[in-house]
Amino acid sequence: MKIAVDAMGGDFAPKEIVAGAILAAKRYDCEIVLVGDQTQIQKELDKNYPEWRKSTISIHHASDVVGMGEHPGVAVRRKKDSSIVVATRLVKEGKCDAVLSAGNTGAAAASALFILGRIKGIDRPSIATPIPTGKGSVTLLLDSGANVDCKPKHLCQSALMGSIYAKCMLGLENPAVGLLNIGEEATKGNEQAQATYPMLKSMKTINFKGNAEGRDVPTGQFDVVVCDGFVGNVVLKFAEGLAKTLVSLAKEAINKGGILAKLGALMLMPALKKLGKDIDVSEYGGAPLLGVNGCCIISHGSSNAKAICSAIRQASEFVQKDVITQIRDNIDKEEIWSHDTEVK
Amino acid sequence: MKIAVDAMGGDFAPKEIVAGAILAAKRYDCEIVLVGDQTQIQKELDKNYPEWRKSTISIHHASDVVGMGEHPGVAVRRKKDSSIVVATRLVKEGKCDAVLSAGNTGAAAASALFILGRIKGIDRPSIATPIPTGKGSVTLLLDSGANVDCKPKHLCQSALMGSIYAKCMLGLENPAVGLLNIGEEATKGNEQAQATYPMLKSMKTINFKGNAEGRDVPTGQFDVVVCDGFVGNVVLKFAEGLAKTLVSLAKEAINKGGILAKLGALMLMPALKKLGKDIDVSEYGGAPLLGVNGCCIISHGSSNAKAICSAIRQASEFVQKDVITQIRDNIDKEEIWSHDTEVK
Numbered sequence: 009m010k011i012a013v014d015a016m017g018g019d020f021a022p023k024e025i026v027a028g029a030i031l032a033a034k035r036y037d038c039e040i041v042l043v044g045d046q047t048q049i050q051k052e053l054d055k056n057y058p059e060w061r062k063s064t065i066s067i068h069h070a071s072d073v074v075g076m077g078e079h080p081g082v083a084v085r086r087k088k089d090s091s092i093v094v095a096t097r098l099v100k101e102g103k104c105d106a107v108l109s110a111g112n113t114g115a116a117a118a119s120a121l122f123i124l125g126r127i128k129g130i131d132r133p134s135i136a137t138p139i140p141t142g143k144g145s146v147t148l149l150l151d152s153g154a155n156v157d158c159k160p161k162h163l164c165q166s167a168l169m170g171s172i173y174a175k176c177m178l179g180l181e182n183p184a185v186g187l188l189n190i191g192e193e194a195t196k197g198n199e200q201a202q203a204t205y206p207m208l209k210s211m212k213t214i215n216f217k218g219n220a221e222g223r224d225v226p227t228g229q230f231d232v233v234v235c236d237g238f239v240g241n242v243v244l245k246f247a248e249g250l251a252k253t254l255v256s257l258a259k260e261a262i263n264k265g266g267i268l269a270k271l272g273a274l275m276l277m278p279a280l281k282k283l284g285k286d287i288d289v290s291e292y293g294g295a296p297l298l299g300v301n302g303c304c305i306i307s308h309g310s311s312n313a314k315a316i317c318s319a320i321r322q323a324s325e326f327v328q329k330d331v332i333t334q335i336r337d338n339i340d341k342e343e344i345w346s347h348d349t350e351v352k
Numbered sequence: 353m354k355i356a357v358d359a360m361g362g363d364f365a366p367k368e369i370v371a372g373a374i375l376a377a378k379r380y381d382c383e384i385v386l387v388g389d390q391t392q393i394q395k396e397l398d399k400n401y402p403e404w405r406k407s408t409i410s411i412h413h414a415s416d417v418v419g420m421g422e423h424p425g426v427a428v429r430r431k432k433d434s435s436i437v438v439a440t441r442l443v444k445e446g447k448c449d450a451v452l453s454a455g456n457t458g459a460a461a462a463s464a465l466f467i468l469g470r471i472k473g474i475d476r477p478s479i480a481t482p483i484p485t486g487k488g489s490v491t492l493l494l495d496s497g498a499n500v501d502c503k504p505k506h507l508c509q510s511a512l513m514g515s516i517y518a519k520c521m522l523g524l525e526n527p528a529v530g531l532l533n534i535g536e537e538a539t540k541g542n543e544q545a546q547a548t549y550p551m552l553k554s555m556k557t558i559n560f561k562g563n564a565e566g567r568d569v570p571t572g573q574f575d576v577v578v579c580d581g582f583v584g585n586v587v588l589k590f591a592e593g594l595a596k597t598l599v600s601l602a603k604e605a606i607n608k609g610g611i612l613a614k615l616g617a618l619m620l621m622p623a624l625k626k627l628g629k630d631i632d633v634s635e636y637g638g639a640p641l642l643g644v645n646g647c648c649i650i651s652h653g654s655s656n657a658k659a660i661c662s663a664i665r666q667a668s669e670f671v672q673k674d675v676i677t678q679i680r681d682n683i684d685k686e687e688i689w690s691h692d693t694e695v696k
Contacts, residue, residue: 142597153534156542190497190585198500198582222589226597238542239583241534243590245566250591253486253570254598257627265623272619279609279616283601 009037011323012095012104013316015044016073017111019309025110026052028316029065033057035317038324039064041104043095044073070094073111076309080114084122092116096123099302106303106323108294110311116304117154117297124302127332129339132158133299134166135237135306136173137244140287141228148174149188149225151237152244152295158236160204163187164211164344169298169335170232171214176329177296177322183231186220188239193219200236208234213338290315293322298335303327353381355667356439356448357660359388360417361455363653369454370396372660373409377401379661382668383408385448387439388417414438417455420653424458428466436460440467443646450647450667452638454655460648461498461641468646471676473683476502477643478510479581479650480517481588484631485572492518493532493569495581496588496639502580504548507531508555508688513642513679514576515558520673521666527575530564532583537563544580552578557682634659637666642679647671 013029015022022044029040030053042049046069053060053067072090074083084093092111096119098104109116113135121133134151141147150166151158167185174183187208189197194205196219208216220233222243235243262273294307294315303326307319357373359366366388373384374397386393390413397404397411416434418427428437436455440463442448453460457479465477478495485491494510495502511529518527531552533541538549540563552560564577566587579587606617638651638659647670651663 142601156534156545188586190500190582190589198580201500201582221593222586222591223593223596225590226594235586236542238534238545239586242532242566242579242583243587245534246569246587246591247566247594249565249567250570250594251598252567254595257486257631258624261623261627262620265620265626268619269623272616272621272623275612275616276606276609276620277616279605279613280602282609283605286605287601 009324009327010039010041010104011320012041012043012068012098012107013320014091014095014107014109014111014116015042015049016070016091017109017116018307018311020312021110022048022052024312025316027056027313028311029320030057030060031313031317032320033063033065036321036324038320039066040320041066041068041098043068043070043098044091045069045071068094068098074115076112078112078115080112080118083112083115084118092119093123096120096304100124105327106305108305108307108319108323110294110307110309110316113153113306116306120297120300120302120304124300124304127299127301127335127339129336130165130169130299132162132165133297134162134169135295135297136170137240137295138292139225139247141226143228144286145228146178146292147225147228147230148232149240149244150232150234150298152240153237154297155236156238158200160200160207161344163204163234163236164207165299166234167208167211167214167216167232168338168342170234172334172338173296173298173331174231176331176334177325178231180231182215184217184229185214185232185234186217186224186230188225188233188235189219189221191219191221207344210344211342213341291318293319296326301332303332353668353671354383354385354448355664356385356387356412356442356451357664358435358439358451358453358455358460359386359393360414360435361453361460362651362655364656365454366392366396368656369660371400371657372655372664374401374404375657375661376664377407377409380665380668382664383410384664385410385412385442387412387414387442388435389413389415412438412442418459420456422456422459424456424462427456427459428462436463437467440464440648444468449671450649452649452651452663452667454638454651454653454660457497457650460650464641464644464646464648468644468648471643471645471679471683473680474509474513474643476506476509477641478506478513479639479641480514481584481639482636483569485570487572488630489572490522490636491569491572491574492576493584493588494576494578494642496584497581498641499580500582502544504544504551505688507548507578507580508551509643510578511552511555511558511560511576512682512686514578516678516682517640517642517675518575520675520678521669522575524575526559528561528573529558529576529578530561530568530574532569532577532579533563533565535563535565551688554688555686557685635662637663640670645676647676
């Protein structure tokens with residue numbers, strides 16, 4: 009098992025990425041190829057893990073980096089020697105089994121799409137983001153940003169892939185799939201949702217449980233929730249912004265609340281830290297890009313060593329459990345792909 | 353000034369609605385017509401405000417009610433004597449100046465659309481929901497559920513109406529308008545967003561500040577954020593669900609955290625209560641349905657007396673400031689309505 013890790017992608021690259029690789033090398037039985045600037049990576053390794061040459065970690069040099077703000081398609085086409093492109097190519101060439109990046113999400117997705125190609129029967133790959141729920145589990149939201157204009161059949165493909173992923177990787181026997189919508193009834197929603205509902209209902213390989221309203225996602229009523237990438241991305245970023253705003257407001261309130269509030273916060277801290285740990289999704293790893301011919305894990309830009317370490321474990325598990333073959337087999341079992349309803 | 357209040361709409365109707373009307377009657381200089389079941393309303397009034405007959409409150413009987421789960425269009429057409437339909441008709445007939453309901457949102461919007469009609473130049477009315485921000489202000493999100501399939505020109509009309517509302521009602525001189533999107537650049541987003549961006553940019557009556565990512569909404573970087581009603585509704589409900597889940601998880605953590613955590617929480621409570629008050633949007637009232645020929649305020653289903661009281665003040669202010677004439681005047685100043693781009 010060999011995982012190609014984009015060492016240059018992410019807000020804290022290469023430091024945290026290398027630190028995550030070191031953690032994973034010590035914990036898990038897999039080889040890790042750090043792809044990126046040889047000098048920088050080596051420096052981090054020498055400093056933090058002097059004996060790294062005897063470990064399962066190796067370096068594969070790549071001279072270029074795709075920046076966070078760059079246009080994914082353009083960058084991937086032009087920067088042939090960027091860490092993400094080189095890392096993905098290692099998978100295509102069979103030199104690695106999976107690729108992992110915390111860098112420019114679009115660039116990671118575009119690299120995987122261009123270099124690895126799509127699974128037969130999947131029109132568009134989809135990003136499945138794990139969202140922490142009140143039940144201590146996660147809900148997979150897909151697509152969370154790969155395809156901003158989706159047809160009903162793309163949502164059905166997401167449902168199938170998300171369902172397989174939840175079975176293989178989250179250990180769920182019969183994951184409950186929901187369609188993100190603005191009401192419970194089958195007739196609710198925009199044209200896209202209305203056309204998608206009956207198609208999802210007719211699918212044989214998923215356990216479709218009807219519409220999921222926005223409020224049903226954080227409660228954990230569904231294991232897999234499908235939507236188009238525009239909605240998914242907006243919702244995820246909104247939730248992230250909201251959580252951050254709430255935390256900073258709470259901190260401000262404590263600071264302004266005088267000695268009593270400060271002391272209270274201090275006493276409460278262990279309980280809140282435990283809560284933070286319970287809803288921390290970093291142990292679930294990153295978001296898999298499902299639908300490409302290979303394992304591609306996209307981690308959050310702000311990933312720390314722990315998150316990268318989890319994502320490496322996740323990538324290794326993804327390959328071991330052969331999620332891609334499972335997707336291929338299930339695509340063949342469905343008959344809905346040909347008769348898609350056109351949505352204006 | 354006369355406000356028609358749907359006394360039967362809302363999770364806590366008629367009790368909290370009547371209580372809110374009593375609060376408003378004592379505080380503000382406006383007449384309130386409680387529309388709904390005479391017996392029930394009178395009972396609440398007699399119990400909580402024995403001298404109500406000498407106040408500015410009156411009752412207008414309506415024999416029927418539209419339930420929360422009913423199909424809006426169907427219910428409004430069939431239930432001619434439902435409280436929301438009767439209340440809206442009072443505005444149409446010039447007997448009241450505004451209508452307010454905490455009941456079935458779709459039914460309130462459908463009543464307003466069918467009975468009051470659209471403002472000339474507005475194709476579709478839009479619901480503007482105030483969202484609390486980290487700055488202690490609100491961001492108006494529209495449309496938050498009236499139109500699930502929008503064309504670019506509908507988003508532009510929402511931008512214009514939201515901007516006018518923010519000027520008149522929130523006292524902002526030059527409200528910053530954003531387009532909800534998945535990235536900052538003009539070229540980002542789905543077809544709808546890409547077509548809408550240049551149109552918003554060419555508008556003369558708004559201060560368009562570019563794309564607003566999901567995370568920019570709770571931070572308060574924009575005063576008005578436009579999106580289609582599907583996205584808006586999903587985002588709002590998701591945020592609501594997330595906030596509720598976080599609060600319930602925090603409570604659970606405190607309960608499980610032992611005596612220290614419980615004591616800490618107790619000491620922290622005053623500071624948190626103040627924070628809760630700071631971000632409580634109920635003082636901003638409900639969400640106006642903008643674009644109809646009349647003032648229609650839609651309050652949250654869970655509205656309590658305080659929220660209803662605020663919404664009554666808001667309705668009265670809306671009429672006094674003549675928001676509708678302002679919208680009409682500004683629509684005439686724009687030239688973009690004719691050359692809308694078709695979105696597939």
